[in-house]
Amino acid sequence: xxxxxxxxxxxxxxxxxxxxxxxxxxxxxxxxxxxxxxxxxxxxxxxxxxxxxxxxxxxxxxxxxxxxxxxxxxxxxxxxxxxxxxxxxxxxxxxxxxxxxxxxxxxxxxxxxxxxxxxxxxxxxxxxxxxxxxxxxxxxxxxxxxxxxxxxxxxxxxxxxxxxxxxxxxxxxxxxxxxxxxxxxxxxxxxxxxxxxxxxxxxxxxxxxxxxxxxxxxxxxxxxxxxxxxxxxxxxxxxxxxxxxxxxxxxxxxxxxxxxxxxxxxxxxxxxxxxxxxxxxxxxxxxxxxxxxxxxxxxxxxxxxxxxxxxxxxxxxxxxxxxxxxxxxxxxxxxxxxxxxxxxxxxxxxxxxxxxxxxxxxxxxxxxxxxxxxxxxxxxxxxxxxxxxxxxxxxxxxxxxxxxxxxxxxxxxxxxxxxxxxxxxxxxxxxxxxxxxxx
Amino acid sequence: xxxxxxxxxxxxxxxxxxxxxxxxxxxxxxxxxxxxxxxxxxxxxxxxxxxxxxxxxxxxxxxxxxxxxxxxxxxxxxxxxxxxxxxxxxxxxxxxxxxxxxxxxxxxxxxxxxxxxxxxxxxxxxxxxxxxxxxxxxxxxxxxxxxxxxxxxxxxxxxxxxxxxxxxxxxxxxxxxxxxxxxxxxxxxxxxxxxxxxxxxxxxxxxxxxxxxxxxxxxxxxxxxxxxxxxxxxxxxxxxxxxxxxxxxxxxxxxxxxxxxxxxxxxxxxxxxxxxxxxxxxxxxxxxxxxxxxxxxxxxxxxxxxxxxxxxxxxxxxxxxxxxxxxxxxxxxxxxxxxxxxxxxxxxxxxxxxxxxxxxxxxxxxxxxxxxxxxxxxxxxxxxxxxxxxxxxxxxxxxxxxxxxxxxxxxxxxxxxxxxxxxxxxxxxxxxxxxxxxxxxxxxxx
Ligand SMILES: Cc1cc2nc3c(=O)[nH]c(=O)nc-3n(C[C@H](O)[C@H](O)[C@H](O)COP(=O)(O)OP(=O)(O)OC[C@H]3O[C@@H](n4cnc5c(N)ncnc54)[C@H](O)[C@@H]3O)c2cc1C
Ligand SMILES: Cc1cc2nc3c(=O)[nH]c(=O)nc-3n(C[C@H](O)[C@H](O)[C@H](O)COP(=O)(O)O)c2cc1C
Ligand code: SF4
Ligand code: SF4
Ligand code: SF4
Numbered sequence: 001x002x003x004x005x006x007x008x009x010x011x012x013x014x015x016x017x018x019x020x021x022x023x024x025x026x027x028x029x030x031x032x033x034x035x036x037x038x039x040x041x042x043x044x045x046x047x048x049x050x051x052x053x054x055x056x057x058x059x060x061x062x063x064x065x066x067x068x069x070x071x072x073x074x075x076x077x078x079x080x081x082x083x084x085x086x087x088x089x090x091x092x093x094x095x096x097x098x099x100x101x102x103x104x105x106x107x108x109x110x111x112x113x114x115x116x117x118x119x120x121x122x123x124x125x126x127x128x129x130x131x132x133x134x135x136x137x138x139x140x141x142x143x144x145x146x147x148x149x150x151x152x153x154x155x156x157x158x159x160x161x162x163x164x165x166x167x168x169x170x171x172x173x174x175x176x177x178x179x180x181x182x183x184x185x186x187x188x189x190x191x192x193x194x195x196x197x198x199x200x201x202x203x204x205x206x207x208x209x210x211x212x213x214x215x216x217x218x219x220x221x222x223x224x225x226x227x228x229x230x231x232x233x234x235x236x237x238x239x240x241x242x243x244x245x246x247x248x249x250x251x252x253x254x255x256x257x258x259x260x261x262x263x264x265x266x267x268x269x270x271x272x273x274x275x276x277x278x279x280x281x282x283x284x285x286x287x288x289x290x291x292x293x294x295x296x297x298x299x300x301x302x303x304x305x306x307x308x309x310x311x312x313x314x315x316x317x318x319x320x321x322x323x324x325x326x327x328x329x330x331x332x333x334x335x336x337x338x339x340x341x342x343x344x345x346x347x348x349x350x351x352x353x354x355x356x357x358x359x360x361x362x363x364x365x366x367x368x369x370x371x372x373x374x375x376x377x378x379x380x381x382x383x384x385x386x387x388x389x390x391x392x393x394x395x396x397x398x399x400x401x402x403x404x405x406x407x408x409x410x411x412x413x414x415x416x417x418x419x420x421x422x423x424x425x426x427x428x429x430x431x432x433x434x435x436x437x438x439x
Numbered sequence: 440x441x442x443x444x445x446x447x448x449x450x451x452x453x454x455x456x457x458x459x460x461x462x463x464x465x466x467x468x469x470x471x472x473x474x475x476x477x478x479x480x481x482x483x484x485x486x487x488x489x490x491x492x493x494x495x496x497x498x499x500x501x502x503x504x505x506x507x508x509x510x511x512x513x514x515x516x517x518x519x520x521x522x523x524x525x526x527x528x529x530x531x532x533x534x535x536x537x538x539x540x541x542x543x544x545x546x547x548x549x550x551x552x553x554x555x556x557x558x559x560x561x562x563x564x565x566x567x568x569x570x571x572x573x574x575x576x577x578x579x580x581x582x583x584x585x586x587x588x589x590x591x592x593x594x595x596x597x598x599x600x601x602x603x604x605x606x607x608x609x610x611x612x613x614x615x616x617x618x619x620x621x622x623x624x625x626x627x628x629x630x631x632x633x634x635x636x637x638x639x640x641x642x643x644x645x646x647x648x649x650x651x652x653x654x655x656x657x658x659x660x661x662x663x664x665x666x667x668x669x670x671x672x673x674x675x676x677x678x679x680x681x682x683x684x685x686x687x688x689x690x691x692x693x694x695x696x697x698x699x700x701x702x703x704x705x706x707x708x709x710x711x712x713x714x715x716x717x718x719x720x721x722x723x724x725x726x727x728x729x730x731x732x733x734x735x736x737x738x739x740x741x742x743x744x745x746x747x748x749x750x751x752x753x754x755x756x757x758x759x760x761x762x763x764x765x766x767x768x769x770x771x772x773x774x775x776x777x778x779x780x781x782x783x784x785x786x787x788x789x790x791x792x793x794x795x796x797x798x799x800x801x802x803x804x805x806x807x808x809x810x811x812x813x814x815x816x817x818x819x820x821x822x823x824x825x826x827x828x829x830x831x832x833x834x835x836x837x838x839x840x841x842x843x844x845x846x847x848x849x850x851x852x853x854x855x856x857x858x859x860x861x862x863x864x865x866x867x868x869x870x871x872x873x874x875x876x877x878x879x880x881x882x883x884x885x
Pocket of ligand 3: 339340356357361362363364365375376379380381382383384385386387
């Protein structure tokens, strides 16, 4: 049995599955039940300054995007940070941490960009005995209008400044949670790194309007006829989050900076993917909000099963393993040639591959009168669209042409060597072999 | 003492009032909006979809299901009605397991098709209850066309012609329009007087004058119709019934299944319909199944369906056979009636087992008897009252292409004409296609 125990910036948890700072972690009742269900750690719902707590809207605060059978694919929210009094949260954090010493407990924080505000809150959080803090520089709605959340995360200088303050003020590990609402995520992670962050976590939610109520002519969720942009999360944001995690993992300026992967993690497989791209653990919000706490059991069993199959005894064995294989387009091997191949046995003859290739791709699929579908190798560019639209998994596969084979599309022999755009004859800025250092 | 299933003879009221309501309730109740959304999600929106090819009226199934899935059921209904104006009835009566749903790629994928029929009903019901008639008539052409027979073929033809701006006179021998939709289809497939509601809705196009109680051959001749109209469409269905040619066929309580069913369909109160304690139905088609099942639902103690060949040769689909079995109908195959026994009224039927040979079906010497105080003959309908001078092929009116008969400007379609499968949906397709051809022919004449 694989060992799932996790050490993230010195914070230990029995597994790498943490609940992200959000409604599931808003109070003692939830967090106790989450731990009982098996979650390895929790980032407590973001705390604000002492005093009158923030208020939330009293109408709908979520919007959703669905796939087939109303499977929730994307969730949008306009909720603010915790709306419960600070001292109540702190008291609960203290007792929960005391009762669950083996689980990770990190407290998320968001206070105005003033040194004293951060000093005050950090001192009080430290008293709870919690394992660390996460700086919420990501919330894209409401709080950002007040100069907090993503309003900070979008300005690298602020990120660096606040991180530095916090590192000076506390002995607790400091995780900086980044906003994806920025053109280059690396500017923010570099700033956090410079400020001395122990880790970054990402992504927080993405600016979004999920839908428009066509009767009210207002964005949803609609409050008294008006709506506002919210933060988008759930399975739909996973590709964006994966890319941002990989960009930071590849960035020489922050090499080795621990990453907590967040955004659309719904199954063990999503978690494994984030970790393969360099995340030391993952945080989950929407999946828990959709299915409840019990999903962590599937995540634990699935990850452990996969690790056993692959022979990974511990998480460290595969964390970051896919990072070296993330490269720039210009370095992709243009001599790698494949062709789609349809398995007539499993094909159900729906014709979707044909419609897709014929109408929008390369007219490379032949449809016979009796509805057999065959790829025309002389037209197929291996774009993958047919595989993406086929309802039967594994029915269409890519077959790599072996070196020496003739590509019927070009009439040329498949070269055995690797060659990329940087040396391609069509590239006006191509490098000679010598410049490439190949000679 | 009230009657019960055990009361001897042929009597009405074998059941309690609630039983009738329950037994004759909708066989496939309508989908709720949620069920429809879930069912619609399963459609793959196939290219050149095999379900469409398998539909005799070629409804654009992936398109209408997508319209349901995207919350536009009225648009879905228009997609259906453009091809099949009786799409509502077809949704209820089509043997989908032999048509569109059999061809659905989900059958190959997981042996469970998209529920096309029920989705079609969802869409058509939605439009019919929400809106009036969805089509608008073209400007009048000044042409007059006579349509004889107001069953599915006649109705589909009349509607399409009226839509094109022609003036249609629709004649039917029966007191109500609808043909077998009104007098034949099993009661539990078309509850709440749907056939009449559908006819009324269809007439919303305007330009169709219906005359009931007027029979071709009795009240008018084809020549008269031809003289008074620019074209004639014959859709008189199959009014005759094949004889058993077994000894004792003339005994009391030996009746045509279609007559029993017609009476049942017209009954205000099902408890007034007499049914035998022991019922035997002879035949293996949809009519036989419907007579057998409905006898059972009326409270017959035992119902046996006897068919001369094997199950695979039965024209009733596997699903229909399952329905019969599930209602407690015993199905005996490979036996043919020799004679009907009884003093006055029938008391039993003697059958001989049959054997398939190279030269056809043969009776064997092995015989058996089944008790029966009511026998329904359901061994097929035949054309009756074809107008003189029109060429027949086999036992039906000969047609070529879209229903052209041997007589100029006379078209025919539905069960009375050659081709087709004697289904509601093929009758609709033939009526529609004949209308298009009539329109093209008349308009080309200038
Ligand atoms: C008991 C039974 C159950 C069936 N169940 C199904 C089913 O579940 N699904 C399915 O798809 N199909 C079913 N069918 C078959 C289907 O009903 C027919 O194929 C379809 O109705 C044929 O349509 P039509 O318009 O050709 O003829 P019909 O529906 O028979 O209509 C013919 C019309 O012409 C009229 N007519 C006849 N002679 C004259 C005349 N001389 N002058 C004026 N009018 C005349 C009749 O009164 C009738 O209204 C069933 C048939 C029967 C008998
Ligand atoms: C309703 C809601 C409230 C949230 N509140 C917070 C918050 O207070 N602090 C924070 O750092 N992130 C907050 N988030 C963001 C999540 O922690 C997480 O970063 C994001 O939802 C992406 O992960 P997911 O795809 O697993 O949901 C919230 C998300 C949701 C849906
Ligand atoms: S890979 Fe692309 S080009 Fe090749 S058959 Fe599939 S869709 Fe067509
Ligand atoms: S999409 Fe897949 S299942 Fe459908 S026809 Fe193409 S190969 Fe067959
Ligand atoms: S065959 Fe089935 S899945 Fe394909 S379009 Fe028709 S109903 Fe949809």
